[in-house]
Amino acid sequence: MTAAGEKALREELDQLKTVDRPRVIADIAEAREHGDLKENAEYHAAREQQGFIEGRIQELEGKLSNCQVIDVTSIPHTGKVIFGTTVTIINLDTDETKTYQIVGDDEADIKVNKISVNSPIARGLVGKEEGDIVNIQTPGGAAEYEIDEVAHI
Structure with a gap:
């Protein structure tokens, strides 16, 4: 967490x-x-x-x-999506931009843009880097996103 x-x-x-x-x-x-x-x-x-x-x-x-506490601010910024990072993604179909922080299950709250590391979006993003294009299965079907920015906030 x-x-x-x-x-x-x-x-x-x-x-x-x-x-x-x-x-x-x-x-x-x-x-x-x-x-x-x-x-x-x-x-x-x-x-x-x-x-x-x-x-x-x-x-x-x-x-x-x-629990194992991970302070993402103390981890060097590499542009790679990892647990705790804040990721800005762009939906390539609609050009809609969203920003999410990837957190543990207990912290997840979509109202404040915190998604669980076990959610489909987070699983599709973890391990990828800024500029990568990812295809994520969502309840509404597959969607293509570009990782715009990865921040260690």
Whole structure:
């Protein structure tokens, strides 16, 4: 994963451990004071939320302990598309220009132009260089793109 992706996961983990977990524990304690736990909807909702939080904490800790962080800014620029680079491509059929950053699965968000290294577009681009023309299979059919620029941002 990229350095920014690791930072985001660490921030989420910190939020869950220092803010959300104590809040849910307090909610459970407050709901217990209301009496009969069998028919106490607040208690059951808080326990369910606690289960989600604990599950997410375990998931994040597992990902962070097994991840390899790649800081693309420290890698010399060769013009080759690799994990973490930001790639500007031109659709040769429509002359439409798009810019994507190739990131890990956890960081992928098409709304901010971050695509997973496992996506069809990224798989077609990785290993290619600036100026290369690539043919990529998309859901709408095959498309031909020219790699305009590869940036280490």
